[in-house]
Amino acid sequence: MPDQSIIIDDTTLRDGEQTAGVVFSLEEKIRIARMLDEIGVGELECGIPAMGKEEQNSVKALVDLGLNARLITWNRAVLSDIQASIDSGVKAVDISLSVSDIHIEHKLRKSRDWIREQLKKALGFAKRHDLYVSVGGEDASRADPDFLVDLMIIARDLGADRFRFCDTLGILDPFSTYDKVKYLADKVDLDLEVHTHNDLGMATANALAGIRAGARFVNTTVNGLGERAGNAALEEVVMALKYACKIELPIDSSRFVELSKLVGQASCRPVPEWKAIVGEKVFSHESGLHADGVLKYPGNYEGYDPAEVGLMRHMVIGKHSGRHALQNRFGRLGIKLETFEAESLIARVRNAAQVNKRPLTDRDLLRIYYADRIVA
Ligand SMILES: [Zn+2]
Numbered sequence: 001m002p003d004q005s006i007i008i009d010d011t012t013l014r015d016g017e018q019t020a021g022v023v024f025s026l027e028e029k030i031r032i033a034r035m036l037d038e039i040g041v042g043e044l045e046c047g048i049p050a051m052g053k054e055e056q057n058s059v060k061a062l063v064d065l066g067l068n069a070r071l072i073t074w075n076r077a078v079l080s081d082i083q084a085s086i087d088s089g090v091k092a093v094d095i096s097l098s099v100s101d102i103h104i105e106h107k108l109r110k111s112r113d114w115i116r117e118q119l120k121k122a123l124g125f126a127k128r129h130d131l132y133v134s135v136g137g138e139d140a141s142r143a144d145p146d147f148l149v150d151l152m153i154i155a156r157d158l159g160a161d162r163f164r165f166c167d168t169l170g171i172l173d174p175f176s177t178y179d180k181v182k183y184l185a186d187k188v189d190l191d192l193e194v195h196t197h198n199d200l201g202m203a204t205a206n207a208l209a210g211i212r213a214g215a216r217f218v219n220t221t222v223n224g225l226g227e228r229a230g231n232a233a234l235e236e237v238v239m240a241l242k243y244a245c246k247i248e249l250p251i252d253s254s255r256f257v258e259l260s261k262l263v264g265q266a267s268c269r270p271v272p273e274w275k276a277i278v279g280e281k282v283f284s285h286e287s288g289l290h291a292d293g294v295l296k297y298p299g300n301y302e303g304y305d306p307a308e309v310g311l312m313r314h315m316v317i318g319k320h321s322g323r324h325a326l327q328n329r330f331g332r333l334g335i336k337l338e339t340f341e342a343e344s345l346i347a348r349v350r351n352a353a354q355v356n357k358r359p360l361t362d363r364d365l366l367r368i369y370y371a372d373r374i375v376a
Pocket residue numbers: 015168195197226227
């Protein structure tokens with residue numbers, strides 16, 4: 001049974017586009033939003049209306065699509081930002097405040113009291129306009145946990161719908177994420193959202209840890225696009241929840257590769273072939289033992305069926321191939337290789353792969369096969 005209680009808030013269109021050098025056209029935003037909606041993502045963070053008219057128009061265009069997913073915008077805790085969101089037609093806002101002393105002192109040059117007051121003003125304004133509100137704690141991972149509790153209580157009492165715990169710099173590990181999120185979950189009765197970054201390569205793991213600790217909302221981006229090293233990747237979070245945590249979300253994963261290619265093109269950041277979950281080559285098998293194991297029963301070396309994410313299996317013939325894989329490939333080419341033939345071919349195949357530094361194509365294989373027969 002899919003778990004309906006965990007909601008993905010995908011921020012490809014906000015944090016993803018915030019990546020240095022990435023710009024989406026309105027047409028691309030619409031295609032990405034539509035596809036995210038079609039596969040069942042519950043919420044889309046779709047822009048920053050305070051940036052100006054163009055951004056407001058693109059948010060309006062997304063609102064006009066009438067998607068099932070809730071659209072939410074990013075705002076500073078500033079009334080004019082929230083007004084720009086209201087003018088764009090969204091009914092939900094993220095109100096972001098710096099919450100670490102480092103940011104409060106060195107970025108804002110203000111005090112904790114000033115943050116409390118900003119929160120009250122901005123949240124009060126948003127609630128008077130009947131908005132759904134996530135209060136975003138920027139740099140929460142470096143903040144005093146008790147100050148976060150303080151802010152969460154203020155937020156809850158003023159009607160906020162949830163609190164976003166941001167590991168803005170991506171400096172936590174899953175254990176510290178769990179501890180910090182659990183601390184907040186135990187202290188305040190307010191829904192939590194986790195926003196994790198990949199600077200130490202742990203965005204997905206930290207997102208899962210946050211969910212384990214009680215967060216109901218989790219931020220993702222397609223391909224893990226986002227500031228610096230990026231965010232938790234949508235495709236990784238969904239598949240890791242399913243296979244590592246046994247939590248299945250009501251999301252159609254079979255279009256992950258299609259979605260990944262779309263965002264890869266729109267962001268001009270092509271997806272590496274080895275990218276977890278959606279990389280073209282992550283279900284490629286070459287080494288003799290693995291290839292033989294997969295040919296006998298895919299579950300021997302595949303954690304799930306590649307079709308689940310829209311991929312195909314590739315049996316690669318190369319330096320590490322064994323006899324069974326070779327016989328299988330030639331069989332598909334209409335040639336029945338006897339065991340002794342396969343054994344004599346394998347050395348030439350390995351040598352060709354070594355010399356060319358790549359796997360062999362069917363043409364390469366046929367050339368070697370016929371050359372071998374002429375010599376014989
Ligand atoms: Zn972020």
